[in-house]
Amino acid sequence: MHSKNYLHLLNGKRILIVEDEYFLADETRRQLIALKAEVVGPVAHVDDALELISSRKIDGAILDVHLGDELVFPVAERLDELDIPFVFATGYDPNVVPEKFSGFTLCEKPTELGKIARALFANGGLDEPQ
Numbered sequence: 001m002h003s004k005n006y007l008h009l010l011n012g013k014r015i016l017i018v019e020d021e022y023f024l025a026d027e028t029r030r031q032l033i034a035l036k037a038e039v040v041g042p043v044a045h046v047d048d049a050l051e052l053i054s055s056r057k058i059d060g061a062i063l064d065v066h067l068g069d070e071l072v073f074p075v076a077e078r079l080d081e082l083d084i085p086f087v088f089a090t091g092y093d094p095n096v097v098p099e100k101f102s103g104f105t106l107c108e109k110p111t112e113l114g115k116i117a118r119a120l121f122a123n124g125g126l127d128e129p130q
Helices: 003-010 022-034 046-055 073-081 113-121
Strands: 014-018 038-043 060-064 086-089
Touching: 003 113, 014 022, 014 046, 022 038, 022 113, 038 046, 046 073, 060 073, 060 113, 073 086, 086 113
Parallel strands: 014 038, 014 060, 060 086
Antiparallel strands: none
16 A cells, blocks of 8 residues: 555544644645644754653644754663653664664655655555555
8 A cells, every 4th residue: 555545544633743844844734734634843952852742631742853952762672661652763774773673664854754654554564565
């Protein structure tokens, strides 16, 4: 199945966006709203993301790996503890992601929402047959 067929999975979901590039964050926010998702954030710092995770209901998250001089991995660890699915969205080499997160999807920027929807909410994520 083509990944665009998964876009409906975002309908009604609360998606946290952690992204430090304003235009990318805003574009992703607008696309998610058009798909009837509820956007949490976007935020550009680890502390802000952790605050939202502790204070808001979140169904899934899109995480930029590099946030200025910070790396997003403390956010990924917290989401993992709470069993909240997430994907890394990065233009960098995927080898920067620690091995313990190797099972999580890496999407190149700009974010491809069909692929993200499938990774977050389709049973089996990206391992299911196409």
